[in-house]
Amino acid sequence: MVIAFLSGKGGTGKTLFSVNLASLVKDSVYMDCDVEEPNGHLFLHPEILNQVPVNKIIPVFDPDLCVGCRQCVDFCRYNALAFIHNQVHIEGSLCHGCGGCKIICEHQAVRETAHEIGHIDIGKSNKINTMTGWMNVIEEAATPIIEEMFDHVDKTKLVFADCPPGASCSVMACIKNADYVVVVAEATLYGQENLKLILELLTEFNSHYGIILNQSNTQDNPVKRYIMERNIPILGEVNYELELAKRSSMGEIVSISKSRYHSMFKKFLYQILKEANYE
Missing domain, CATH: 3.30.70.20 (Alpha-Beta Plaits)
Incomplete structure (x- = not known):
């Protein structure tokens, strides 16, 4: 099963949740599909076992x-x-x-040639399988790399796909390959407007999804109100904590290192798998 982590904007906590949740599941797969700026490796430090080049076919004219x-x-x-x-x-x-x-x-008069646009690092980090997509500098087409990643991943395992932010073609490539989508949203008006974009996209794809509210301890939470008015499942909430922010900024996997956060992420994992009908 593929669980995709999306957001309407960057910085909401997709990597925080996908890395920490993947770390709780033995033999899971963490996929970093944000191929323009992958950062999951900063937490997991995987041993690279294989590297797969990704090519785009371009025409050559005689x-x-x-x-x-x-x-x-x-x-x-x-x-x-x-x-x-x-x-x-x-x-x-x-x-x-x-x-x-x-x-x-x-x-x-036209023949085709392969042009390398990036590569995929396949590795291992303790009990986690990892896949990290990298797009070459000056390239613009992220989608072929993401599609190649989903072609290679073992979907019989529990896959946590850390997807690009926004609502572009690369995000659509993730959505169409996902069995369930977790949207990570932040409790700001700006976050609400970006959340609307991703929810419209998920509706177009008829996707099954729920929302995690990050930095949710505001007196007036417009995002939570917006979600509840539409009866969208809230998978969990995380209040802003300086300790969590500091530990995460240092690349610490808190679901493993700290018992309090271990319990918190365990609850999130249980709720996600329940909503996704995972057995």
């Missing part, structure tokens, strides 16, 4: 076979192609590697 018909340029919906000075030019950052230009070319 000027000797190209007749300048521009059918490929007109076909490309991502505006990655342009016909300039009697040659087809490609903007690699815009190309999605769909292969359409090769299919539509009647003169076999």
